[in-house]
Amino acid sequence: MDNRITAKIISMEDIISAGCFDVDKTVAVIEKALISYKNGRIIMPDKISQIFDEKTQDRINCMPATLLDEKICGLKWVSVFPDNPVLRNVPNVSGLIVLSELERGFPVAVMDGTFITAFRTACMGAIGAKHLARPDSKVIGFIGSGEQAKMHLITMKHMIPGIEVCRVSSKDSVSEMSFIEEMQRRFPDIRFESCASDYDRASTGADIIVTAVSCQAPLLKAKTIKDGAFYCHVAGWEDEYEVPLKADKIVCDQWECVKHRTQTISRLYQQGRLKDEDIYADIVDIIDGTKPGRENENEFIYFNSVGLSFIDVAVAYSFFKQVTDTGSGTDWDIKNSAFI
Amino acid sequence: MDNRITAKIISMEDIISAGCFDVDKTVAVIEKALISYKNGRIIMPDKISQIFDEKTQDRINCMPATLLDEKICGLKWVSVFPDNPVLRNVPNVSGLIVLSELERGFPVAVMDGTFITAFRTACMGAIGAKHLARPDSKVIGFIGSGEQAKMHLITMKHMIPGIEVCRVSSKDSVSEMSFIEEMQRRFPDIRFESCASDYDRASTGADIIVTAVSCQAPLLKAKTIKDGAFYCHVAGWEDEYEVPLKADKIVCDQWECVKHRTQTISRLYQQGRLKDEDIYADIVDIIDGTKPGRENENEFIYFNSVGLSFIDVAVAYSFFKQVTDTGSGTDWDIKNSAFI
Numbered sequence: 181m182d183n184r185i186t187a188k189i190i191s192m193e194d195i196i197s198a199g200c201f202d203v204d205k206t207v208a209v210i211e212k213a214l215i216s217y218k219n220g221r222i223i224m225p226d227k228i229s230q231i232f233d234e235k236t237q238d239r240i241n242c243m244p245a246t247l248l249d250e251k252i253c254g255l256k257w258v259s260v261f262p263d264n265p266v267l268r269n270v271p272n273v274s275g276l277i278v279l280s281e282l283e284r285g286f287p288v289a290v291m292d293g294t295f296i297t298a299f300r301t302a303c304m305g306a307i308g309a310k311h312l313a314r315p316d317s318k319v320i321g322f323i324g325s326g327e328q329a330k331m332h333l334i335t336m337k338h339m340i341p342g343i344e345v346c347r348v349s350s351k352d353s354v355s356e357m358s359f360i361e362e363m364q365r366r367f368p369d370i371r372f373e374s375c376a377s378d379y380d381r382a383s384t385g386a387d388i389i390v391t392a393v394s395c396q397a398p399l400l401k402a403k404t405i406k407d408g409a410f411y412c413h414v415a416g417w418e419d420e421y422e423v424p425l426k427a428d429k430i431v432c433d434q435w436e437c438v439k440h441r442t443q444t445i446s447r448l449y450q451q452g453r454l455k456d457e458d459i460y461a462d463i464v465d466i467i468d469g470t471k472p473g474r475e476n477e478n479e480f481i482y483f484n485s486v487g488l489s490f491i492d493v494a495v496a497y498s499f500f501k502q503v504t505d506t507g508s509g510t511d512w513d514i515k516n517s518a519f520i
Numbered sequence: 521m522d523n524r525i526t527a528k529i530i531s532m533e534d535i536i537s538a539g540c541f542d543v544d545k546t547v548a549v550i551e552k553a554l555i556s557y558k559n560g561r562i563i564m565p566d567k568i569s570q571i572f573d574e575k576t577q578d579r580i581n582c583m584p585a586t587l588l589d590e591k592i593c594g595l596k597w598v599s600v601f602p603d604n605p606v607l608r609n610v611p612n613v614s615g616l617i618v619l620s621e622l623e624r625g626f627p628v629a630v631m632d633g634t635f636i637t638a639f640r641t642a643c644m645g646a647i648g649a650k651h652l653a654r655p656d657s658k659v660i661g662f663i664g665s666g667e668q669a670k671m672h673l674i675t676m677k678h679m680i681p682g683i684e685v686c687r688v689s690s691k692d693s694v695s696e697m698s699f700i701e702e703m704q705r706r707f708p709d710i711r712f713e714s715c716a717s718d719y720d721r722a723s724t725g726a727d728i729i730v731t732a733v734s735c736q737a738p739l740l741k742a743k744t745i746k747d748g749a750f751y752c753h754v755a756g757w758e759d760e761y762e763v764p765l766k767a768d769k770i771v772c773d774q775w776e777c778v779k780h781r782t783q784t785i786s787r788l789y790q791q792g793r794l795k796d797e798d799i800y801a802d803i804v805d806i807i808d809g810t811k812p813g814r815e816n817e818n819e820f821i822y823f824n825s826v827g828l829s830f831i832d833v834a835v836a837y838s839f840f841k842q843v844t845d846t847g848s849g850t851d852w853d854i855k856n857s858a859f860i
Contacts, residue, residue: 185632225582239625242568242595253572257618257627259625268624270624274620276627282572290616515635516532
């Protein structure tokens, strides 16, 4: 019997140096995965969330999924420790992804999951923008200025190249300045504005609004949102209830998932103030043409994604193939022999 | 901000060369973990089982758990593809274990989980034997002759050194002979008997019976079991219903887990032929002295363990510490920098 089991070890640097930091390719992978799920070609069990501190919401999420057509079963193992940046000077999110093949059931890859988490989330936001933002959007406003906010600017600007003004608001102005310094180098054609922690200033009159924060508080106010805006809700509960209630259309990555969480619209649903029929569509129904996306210049469209394990697995698998094709990553012999 | 995330990569060979293949130490770790769970110091969510083929039962199990006192959250990711040995000449089980710390939520180790799965299972069987077998047991009979059977002989012989006869039965005599050849070298003081696929011959009159097979069929017959025997049920449904119905005591690793599975006693429970009060104890209640184990020479005691994720995590964490202490394993930089 052949007792050897091996896998590829893939770091974030392997992923990036293999050219995987590519919005168009990743958007295509995500759209394809959403359609596969709709066609019943994906298994997505409920995620398991282990919460270690009710107050801080320190947690580790265990998110398995299977791509039946690709014959790949995978798992994202991701921690969210919201106080990490302030208390420990380290990122709040860290993750690993494991991929196994379905011929023998053996592992094929263990990969960094931190970059994939941030990038797939921002690509999902960009997919929302592609279908739901005004194509002539010029002003983007951020509440939050961390890695997830930066990643969203990168994918949104790629999708809507006409963005020319970026306003950024955060609880401290040091991180606003650090956001601007970093992003200005990447996008010399964008004019950046620091909002000095005035969240209203970031959202007032913006064509695209992104909230990417780790706190739970109604920071985004409905009155600041103009007609025709696209709002990409990334975190949990960071907008007042009037925001979704004011929306002309609410679109989700998957409403059936969202409704059981603690998102702003989940809370409204649980309170009976929002019903299934108030949700316009899941994004896949717009991608595949079942429903139109934006239909006029005046709609305010609210987009809420909570993150789906099969998207992580699909993106990781596409990265795995690209890393392997470029001869990158490290071979790991998990075991070479029988036990005894 | 420090954006570096690292973990130890630990192969089976790292685990074994660090001296972790130690029955006494591992039994102590498992007994301690069982008591911790009883004291409410462990989180064990339900495992997620993704089944890819209803007929073959090819599956990948996702088994997370948290050791609150050790501040370690871990996961076993383990596949069971029963046809692998016959169709593909590879093992039916392969696994990985991930461990994360609970200060920052970062991963600390990615480890082989195949050896740990087999070894912790066999150590649990040995714990059963310690408390439930006659200490003067001399004859052990196996139904099944694969890696899991061999592993059980190693741990049982360690626990009950008086074992002097080992009978082995399997669906083909080639694997009986290979079991005997391998085990005879390790235990020159044991007399081995090949049963030529006659399962009854392996169990008749044996003091200790172990069934470790991957098929689902009532191979072990009640009439072959003598008074005073200890039966260690390792697989799923491999004994006829009369076996547990005949038992003087039924002991589980955790009845609340077992009852919802597809074990022989779970099936009886689901049919209403076995009730909660028919289960004598969970093994922890015997370990901590709440209930006596074996009380006389004539009891036939039935022991059923299904495998608990926190045992995997506890054993893996003890191995991780030992591997790290011996300077073994490989450091892996999951990521070295910010994304952008």
